[in-house]
Amino acid sequence: MAQVELRDVVKKFGSTQVVHGTNLTIEDNEFIVLVGPSGCGKSTILRMIAGLESVSGGEIRIADKPINEVDPVDRNVAMVFQNYALYPHMTVFDNMAFSLKMAGDSKQEILRKVNEAAEILELSPYLNRKPAELSGGQRQRVAMGRAIVRQPSVFLFDEPLSNLDAQLRTQMRMELKKLHLKMKTTTIYVTHDQVEAMTLADKIVILKDGFIQQVGSPVEVFERPANRFVAGFIGNPPINMLPGVFHREGESSSVTMGALTLPVPEARNLQDNQRVLVGIRPDAIKAGDSVTRFPKEWRFTVDVVVAEILGGQSLLEFTAGKNTMIAELEGRILARQGESMELGFDLNRLLFFDPETELALY
Amino acid sequence: MRRRITPATIGLYLLLVLLAVAYLMPAYLTFVTALKFPADISLPQSWEFPKDVNYSSFSEAFALLKGNIANSVILVVAATLLSTVLGSLNGYVFSKWKFPGSEIIFTLFLFGMFIPYQVILIPLFQTLRAMNLYGGLPGLILAHVVYGLPITSLIFRNFYAQIPDSLMESATLDGARFFSIYTRIIFPLSIPGFVVTSLWQFTQIWNEFLWGICLTRHADNPITVGLAQLAGGQAVSWNLPMAGSILAALPVLLIYIVLGRYFIRGLLAGSVKE
Numbered sequence: 001m002a003q004v005e006l007r008d009v010v011k012k013f014g015s016t017q018v019v020h021g022t023n024l025t026i027e028d029n030e031f032i033v034l035v036g037p038s039g040c041g042k043s044t045i046l047r048m049i050a051g052l053e054s055v056s057g058g059e060i061r062i063a064d065k066p067i068n069e070v071d072p073v074d075r076n077v078a079m080v081f082q083n084y085a086l087y088p089h090m091t092v093f094d095n096m097a098f099s100l101k102m103a104g105d106s107k108q109e110i111l112r113k114v115n116e117a118a119e120i121l122e123l124s125p126y127l128n129r130k131p132a133e134l135s136g137g138q139r140q141r142v143a144m145g146r147a148i149v150r151q152p153s154v155f156l157f158d159e160p161l162s163n164l165d166a167q168l169r170t171q172m173r174m175e176l177k178k179l180h181l182k183m184k185t186t187t188i189y190v191t192h193d194q195v196e197a198m199t200l201a202d203k204i205v206i207l208k209d210g211f212i213q214q215v216g217s218p219v220e221v222f223e224r225p226a227n228r229f230v231a232g233f234i235g236n237p238p239i240n241m242l243p244g245v246f247h248r249e250g251e252s253s254s255v256t257m258g259a260l261t262l263p264v265p266e267a268r269n270l271q272d273n274q275r276v277l278v279g280i281r282p283d284a285i286k287a288g289d290s291v292t293r294f295p296k297e298w299r300f301t302v303d304v305v306v307a308e309i310l311g312g313q314s315l316l317e318f319t320a321g322k323n324t325m326i327a328e329l330e331g332r333i334l335a336r337q338g339e340s341m342e343l344g345f346d347l348n349r350l351l352f353f354d355p356e357t358e359l360a361l362y
Numbered sequence: 363m364r365r366r367i368t369p370a371t372i373g374l375y376l377l378l379v380l381l382a383v384a385y386l387m388p389a390y391l392t393f394v395t396a397l398k399f400p401a402d403i404s405l406p407q408s409w410e411f412p413k414d415v416n417y418s419s420f421s422e423a424f425a426l427l428k429g430n431i432a433n434s435v436i437l438v439v440a441a442t443l444l445s446t447v448l449g450s451l452n453g454y455v456f457s458k459w460k461f462p463g464s465e466i467i468f469t470l471f472l473f474g475m476f477i478p479y480q481v482i483l484i485p486l487f488q489t490l491r492a493m494n495l496y497g498g499l500p501g502l503i504l505a506h507v508v509y510g511l512p513i514t515s516l517i518f519r520n521f522y523a524q525i526p527d528s529l530m531e532s533a534t535l536d537g538a539r540f541f542s543i544y545t546r547i548i549f550p551l552s553i554p555g556f557v558v559t560s561l562w563q564f565t566q567i568w569n570e571f572l573w574g575i576c577l578t579r580h581a582d583n584p585i586t587v588g589l590a591q592l593a594g595g596q597a598v599s600w601n602l603p604m605a606g607s608i609l610a611a612l613p614v615l616l617i618y619i620v621l622g623r624y625f626i627r628g629l630l631a632g633s634v635k636e
Contacts, residue, residue: 050531050535052535072535077535081528083528085529087533098536098546099537146536
């Protein structure tokens with residue numbers, strides 16, 4: 001149980017700086033996800049917190065104590081690695097008991113703690129097996145078991161699910177979430193997968209090139225992204241991003257993208273004729289019955305390029321006024337190329353970005 | 363698919379058989395001579411199989427070489443053990459605890475592999491004398507340990523390079539340090555590495571002659587030197603050195619038969635993704 005605080009944390013490898021003065025507070029019991037493309041510095045930050053990398057500048061504090069110079073083992077953190085890093089010559093029991101043995105716990109104490117963790121993770125039948133005799137999901141659970149037996153104040157996860165197949169990944173993701181609800185330990189989780197970030201996090205930290213782009217709840221970063229990068233990185237299918245020009249005529253305002261003009265309902269702090277990037281989430285576009293709920297001016301006839309049916313949902317690629325966009329629609333859309341179709345745009349959810357600075361304009 | 367037998371394949375196999383026979387000829391000669399009585403040994407009949415088989419050559423040769431065999435066993439066991447354990451520690455440092463300049467030091471280490479025994483004989487002799495180790499087994503053991511370190515360090519370094527760093531990091535977070543990581547994680551995973559290096563060192567040291575004869579007194583001579591002395595007199599009973607050669611070759615032969623497959627496996631370890 002501990003708060004983790006990063007104050008102007010810098011990391012340099014030789015002369016290359018990869019983390020540039022990061023400030024971040026992770027509250028007690030919080031599940032925070034660091035997400036970003038590879039090379040964004042997310043793993044480096046995690047490894048600095050673990051003590052596997054030195055801190056080049058700034059300070060990291062756990063439970064209000066500076067830990068820059070504290071040995072990894074004394075930071076009371078536990079880490080789950082991408083490749084699990086199980087000791088191949090030890091049984092599941094010994095793998096989980098290793099840290100306790102190192103700490104000098106008594107035999108009974110070790111037995112009790114390991115059995116308790118094995119119980120939680122449903123690993124009890126496998127305690128005498130070696131890692132090679134386990135499935136991917138079981139190995140993953142052993143890695144987690146090894147972390148929880150220590151009862152650390154902070155859990156660190158470094159892309160723990162990326163070695164699993166898609167189905168198992170979804171299942172383990174839920175188990176992780178449940179585990180956190182049960183244990184309530186401060187958790188810092190690194191991933192490049194925005195779905196994992198959205199589903200697991202209390203708070204998402206989006207990183208790019210060693211800079212924090214935005215910190216916020218999953219809904220916040222989805223609906224109110226701080227910049228173009230966040231808008232594009234979060235959300236699947238990705239946001240439609242189109243260049244346009246903003247117009248203001250008295251009380252009413254609109255935005256023109258090629259041959260398509262959309263009314264802008266909210267009063268925005270934009271100038272007449274200002275060039276903008278317009279972001280439209282694929283799920284902000286509706287078809288079928290839900291179209292009728294939108295005012296007439298929010299409905300548009302578009303040309304279908306291709307429709308993909310994903311079971312209960314469909315992805316529709318279409319053109320509207322020479323702009324190609326993707327919509328994520330409920331139900332099965334049966335449409336052929338070249339067909340016309342009426343779609344409704346939830347224009348309250350329009351996002352605007354400055355084409356130069358790429359910052360969001362609200 | 364059946365392979366077609368062409369004149370080329372016949373020619374190839376003929377050549378291989380010829381080479382194999384040529385290669386085995388000395389072994390055959392050694393074997394038949396060892397089984398003869400001294401009186402039956404003569405140049406014209408050297409290829410013939412003995413009429414009366416003399417098994418006592420082996421026991422006689424063993425009696426004569428007993429001391430040398432004991433010396434060689436002590437030498438080989440001590441030197442192999444020390445050079446593999448030290449090589450393993452070196453490999454551990456060179457692969458998992460790199461420090462500024464460690465690559466340069468490792469490269470310098472590797473040069474040691476390419477120095478012939480003869481080149482350093484005189485400095486080695488002087489060094490051992492200065493250390494008061496000349497003439498006995500400990501000096502020879504030390505020489506072989508030092509000389510074995512480049513190859514054992516190299517093999518272990520490459521072997522350990524396949525062990526993921528995350529295992530080390532995980533152990534660090536679990537509270538293990540330099541030596542506890544080695545003894546509890548790295549060493550138990552090193553068996554294939556130890557098999558390869560032990561086999562290599564065992565063979566090298568067991569078969570080594572030059573240092574054996576130059577650096578030890580008579581009483582401490584290893585088997586190779588004892589064998590040479592058996593053949594070195596005026597009137598040689600040739601069955602004895604021949605039987606002695608077979609005795610001397612046995613340990614190396616046996617160890618390859620028993621551990622050979624580990625040797626290949628160890629050398630190839632990690633070359634193929636599991």
